[in-house]
Amino acid sequence: MTAPATTEIDLITCGFHALSEPLRLKVLDLLKSQELCVCELCEKLGVTQSKLSFHLKTLKEAGLVRSRQEGRWIYYSLNLAQFVVLEQYLADFRRFSNILPARSCQDNP
Numbered sequence: 001m002t003a004p005a006t007t008e009i010d011l012i013t014c015g016f017h018a019l020s021e022p023l024r025l026k027v028l029d030l031l032k033s034q035e036l037c038v039c040e041l042c043e044k045l046g047v048t049q050s051k052l053s054f055h056l057k058t059l060k061e062a063g064l065v066r067s068r069q070e071g072r073w074i075y076y077s078l079n080l081a082q083f084v085v086l087e088q089y090l091a092d093f094r095r096f097s098n099i100l101p102a103r104s105c106q107d108n109p
Contacts (some may be wrong), residue, residue: 011063015086023047024055028078031065035051035077059084 018024023045030044038056042049048061056076059065063082067074 011085012089013066014058014062015082018058018064020085021055021058023051024059027052027055027059027076028064031076031078035075037073037075039073072104075082 019028019072026045029039036044036051037102038049042052043057045052056065056067060067063079063085065076066079067076
């Protein structure tokens with residue numbers, strides 16, 4: 001069992017790990033337009049609840065989705081704040097990294 005992410009770098013690492021699996025990307029794509037319950041996600045994705053639960057847990061630990069319980073149903077939605085964290089991380093590379101030509105190893109003293 002994976003411990004929940006605690007630091008910003010842990011959340012970034014968990015976020016990119018969560019984004020690396022095609023089924024999780026499909027879940028996120030479905031949640032872009034609306035909140036959905038587990039049964040609706042299972043139906044739209046054609047997967048069992050046990051398989052989906054594993055992936056939802058990963059997305060939740062990464063902070064990419066939120067859940068709320070209403071009666072016996074659990075509804076999932078995107079946590080847009082965590083997407084902003086991941087976007088900012090990537091944007092910092094574009095803004096602050098100078099891309100310099102590689103130096104030849106022979107140039108090093």
